[in-house]
Amino acid sequence: MGKPVILLVKEIYYPILTAVGLPANIMTIVILSRRNCGLSKCISIYMLTMAVADLLVIFINVMLYYIFSYHFPLSFLSQTPVCRTILYLATVNLDFSVWFTVSFTFDRFVAICCQKLKTKFCTKKASITVVTMMSVLVLLKNIPVLFAYERQQIINNIQWGCRTSLAFLSSSPGRAYVWFHSAWVLWLPFSLIVLFNSLTVRCILVANRVRTRLRTHRSEDHSDSETENRRKSIILLFTISVTFILLWLTYAVSFVTTKLSNSTYYRGDRTDPAYIATETGSFLKLLSCFQNPCIYAVTQRKFREELKNVAKYPWRLILRLVRKMRI
Template sequence: MEGDSGFITVQKVYYPLLCILGIPANLFTFYMICFRKCGMSDTAIIYLSCLAIVDTFYLVWVILLDLTLTFWQLQPFWHSHPACGIMGFLQYGSLYSSSWIVVVFTIERYLVLSSMSAKQHFSQAKVTRLTCVSIILVSHLASVPMGWINVVTPKNFTREGKNVTVPWCHYRGHIYSTVLVWVTTFLSGGIPIILVIIFNSLIGHHLTRARKMFTKEERRVMRGGGTKGMVRRTIFLLGTVSVSFVVLSLPRFVTYCILRTKYNHDWFDRNDYRIPINLISDLANMLQNLNSTTNFLLYCMVSRGFRQELIHTLTCKSKARELGSFLTQTTMKVFSLVDHKTPPTRDPITVVLTNLKQTQ
């Protein structure tokens, strides 16, 4: 039992710390991506800013209001009706949104690399915005059945030496819950992981084949180009985010499948950490939840533009740079006004000849 209490203590500290660090980090990441010039394409800005927002909601619904309160309160508010069903809907809606934004962003990058017509279509900001909104709406629509996966029943507790009956939110003992758990396991983990691996492999194959078509000098010139360099940086950033998604999500998917096959019995005690699968499964769950807080660190590590803007923001150098840019623009406007005040020539022939030369 000491091992049980020790691991519970770890989770009591881990999940509040995840909220304290993760929520501000995601909101600050959203600000940096949307309002600072981090050298990202317009489509990357939209996808990554949406990812930061849905990850923030995931931290609020799942980590803060569910797991943190579970370990720190005997009776969290969502054990009553209708909060029990609403929490399930919101949690899985944010989980689906986070997973499928990464998937669609990966597929979009592959299509942009492999097809010129796809590049012209998906490079439009309005198309990307519509795609992100559609992902979030469909994800929450798909999570509507999760509102009925739990049921509220009375449960007896011993509190201060007295028996107390309180409402308790838990899985329905029905095939409906089993089917939904399998569906959500594959929609939020299995299928996204497979698609991300496949399309990242295709992107890697495409880039490897493209490298063989150019010499070192040509590749150096292409790297220096603005558009090519931005595409390369975006793909590198996407690769880092998607690999992190797979590495942190795969253990939970595997352990969940094991729990729902080998240990799917009514008599199985999921809270007994003396059973190895319970300990491993909760560790895998902690890893996946970490996925919603790591993007800020990933951007700092792989994006030089993000690092530079972060340093400028923290050291207030951006204000000096903006002031210098403002003074430069003001000076240019003054000189342009002076040039416009120069009296035009009075020789009509010269004006006609000049206009003729300009039209040629």
């Protein structure tokens, strides 16, 4: 009997995601580090940290865990201490990706709607502080993950593999942590993103009405640069936020329905609808780590220009070397 379709999809999907996700996020980090995209230092820091988090997800969650550990089950990566560390880092990386997106959303809300707070919060120093504190909090919050997995077997006195610890899951602290983690990485970020975006839209609509009335009274025909800048900012914000929610939604729904129904899909049935739904949610969730470079390329003109310059640089370097060799 052949492999279940979902396993064949995983074997094809994850290498493709790695092949396109790694260079895309590396290119994004290089471009944002050059600071030639016309973005403020504050926005650049949040966008840069999101790109770094997405790169870590692609590298550790997808490449190390879903590809190397899967295809090489008796490699160094499959030893229990290493495997447990990879699972911990995988959880941490997803938290980084989620909460840096929330931080970016909140920063844009403050910049657009809270003019008094903007001068203190929307600065390079404040953004670095927020990112640092969020990183430390995420690292500490996920320490229980290290105790949520146990060895699968012992070969030559070496512990191999990782499986979910039933003792941890059946304990009250373990069950509480699972639900806390789902709220932390799913429902709380979703709620905050929707809340901040709703308040931002309301603020922009009110501000645009006021400016439209003022311009009408003054009979101004020239373009309103401030309105145009707000339009570009809101397009970037909404595209990132909405895409993020849509890609994570399937995983969120499947997680809750699986827990509520006490499904045991993880015990080996690869054709169970709950397992397929959960894996599909993982596909889309991890795809979100490739979304931001695409969004930047579509919505930001200067980002596209920098992308072309960075892409042309190796060829320019080769041409210079060829010319020097001819001389």
